[in-house]
Amino acid sequence: xxxxxxxxxxxxxxxxxxxxxxxxxxxxxxxxxxxxxxxxxxxxxxxxxxxxxxxxxxxxxxxxxxxxxxxxxxxxxxxxxxxxxxxxxxxxxxxxxxxxxxxxxxxxxxxxxxxxxxxxxxxxxxxxxxxxxxxxxxxxxxxxxxxxxxxxx
Amino acid sequence: xxxxxxxxxxxxxxxxxxxxxxxxxxxxxxxxxxxxxxxxxxxxxxxxxxxxxxxxxxxxxxxxxxxxxxxxxxxxxxxxxx
Numbered sequence: 522x523x524x525x526x527x528x529x530x531x532x533x534x535x536x537x538x539x540x541x542x543x544x545x546x547x548x549x550x551x552x553x554x555x556x557x558x559x560x561x562x563x564x565x566x567x568x569x570x571x572x573x574x575x576x577x578x579x580x581x582x583x584x585x586x587x588x589x590x591x592x593x594x595x596x597x598x599x600x601x602x603x604x605x606x607x608x609x610x611x612x613x614x615x616x617x618x619x620x621x622x623x624x625x626x627x628x629x630x631x632x633x634x635x636x637x638x639x640x641x642x643x644x645x646x647x648x649x650x651x652x653x654x655x656x657x658x659x660x661x662x663x664x665x666x667x668x669x670x671x672x673x674x
Numbered sequence: 675x676x677x678x679x680x681x682x683x684x685x686x687x688x689x690x691x692x693x694x695x696x697x698x699x700x701x702x703x704x705x706x707x708x709x710x711x712x713x714x715x716x717x718x719x720x721x722x723x724x725x726x727x728x729x730x731x732x733x734x735x736x737x738x739x740x741x742x743x744x745x746x747x748x749x750x751x752x753x754x755x756x
Contacts, residue, residue, distance in 0.1 A: 582693065608698060612691075614689075616689075618684070622681055622682070622684070624684045625689045627691050630697060631695035631696070632696055633696075634695070634696075637695035638693070639693035639694070640691060641689070642691070643688070643689045645684070645688075646686055646688070
């Protein structure tokens with residue numbers, strides 16, 4: 522009788538040991554959680570996003586209130602918003618009157634590393650002649666945007 | 675033709691610009707470290723292909739070289755563009 526009791530206890534212990542071992546193996550075989558590969562940022566190519574005109578700009582070089590009709594005594598600002606990166610890009614503004622007469626030309630070379638704003642402005646001490654004007658913005662010689670405006674009588 | 679309006683004068687227009695983006699970085703000037711046996715003409719021959727351009731190197735390094743015939747190993751010379 523004692524032998525059969527001992528045998529039963531030994532069998533139970535053995536079975537328990539085996540079960541513990543199996544569940545441990547199963548736990549150790551579980552695959553590690555997948556981690557997403559790190560994303561490498563892709564450089565954004567440089568581009569002119571827009572041109573707006575106004576008679577004043579803020580500290581951020583942006584025109585707060587775009588207008589297209591100016592007074593004779595106004596300083597006229599063209600605010601050029603760009604995006605993207607470039608080691609060197611030359612933005613130029615060409616202002617013309619009544620379609621063909623050159624008013625002024627100027628340029629600014631920049632090395633943007635993200636969104637940026639560049640402003641160009643013109644002023645005439647004795648006042649602007651009334652009529653229609655145009656400003657054309659180019660980037661490295663290629664026309665990138667333009668705006669038409671007028672000066673009131 | 676008579677009666678044509680004269681074109682306005684824009685010669686007194688003042689213009690300007692500014693940007694939130696920085697200007698392009700200025701390229702670092704090229705340099706050359708003198709080794710034993712060097713002379714300005716040898717360096718000019720090596721770097722410009724023309725020994726006669728030694729004066730260009732001399733002028734760019736007036737603060738370092740008092741006598742163009744006396745350069746020392748270890749001196750770092752500014753090398754202007756050809």
